[in-house]
Amino acid sequence: MTGMAILQPVVALAAWTMVMWFWLYGSRLSSFGKVDPEELIDDPHVSLDHVLPPQVEWKAHNYNHLLQDPVIFYAISITLALLGLGDGMNAQVAWAYVGFRVMHSIVQTTFNRMPLRFAFYALSTFCLMFLIARAAVVMF
Numbered sequence: 001m002t003g004m005a006i007l008q009p010v011v012a013l014a015a016w017t018m019v020m021w022f023w024l025y026g027s028r029l030s031s032f033g034k035v036d037p038e039e040l041i042d043d044p045h046v047s048l049d050h051v052l053p054p055q056v057e058w059k060a061h062n063y064n065h066l067l068q069d070p071v072i073f074y075a076i077s078i079t080l081a082l083l084g085l086g087d088g089m090n091a092q093v094a095w096a097y098v099g100f101r102v103m104h105s106i107v108q109t110t111f112n113r114m115p116l117r118f119a120f121y122a123l124s125t126f127c128l129m130f131l132i133a134r135a136a137v138v139m140f
Contacts, residue, residue: 003082003084003085004081004086005088005091006080006081006087006091006094008091009077009097010078013074014074016105017063017066017070020062020063020109021063024062027056027059028052028059035048035051048060058108058109058110058112059109062105062108062109065105065108066101069125072132073094073128076131076132079135080131083138085134090131093127093130100120100124100127101120101124103120104120104124
């Protein structure tokens with residue numbers, strides 16, 4: 001069908017989000033022996049960020065990030081597909097968006113260097129802006 005190629009990167013990013021979910025819970029479960037669940041309940045100032053190692057919580061933060069801006073990506077990609085504009089350049093930019101988000105995840109969850117992580121985030125955001133602009137030109 002015409003305009004549906006953009007749905008492949010949508011599915012790829014959703015799948016990557018699930019990979020991060022498994023990585024997040026795999027790393028957290030191995031650290032839960034260090035956590036007193038009652039302390040988390042009784043003290044509102046205590047969170048997993050304060051009791052688990054940063055390398056464990058980086059995965060949780062990244063999973064949360066994959067549920068923020070990518071929501072806009074999903075919506076605009078589906079919009080472009082419905083408009084029949086999900087092929088060609090739009091699909092390529094969508095793949096670039098996914099690639100930058102995956103690289104952002106890898107940096108954040110392994111060595112978490114802010115300048116590099118921000119670069120991938122910014123590049124992914126520019127891809128998202130491009131896709132939004134392409135849809136806006138047709139819609140308005």
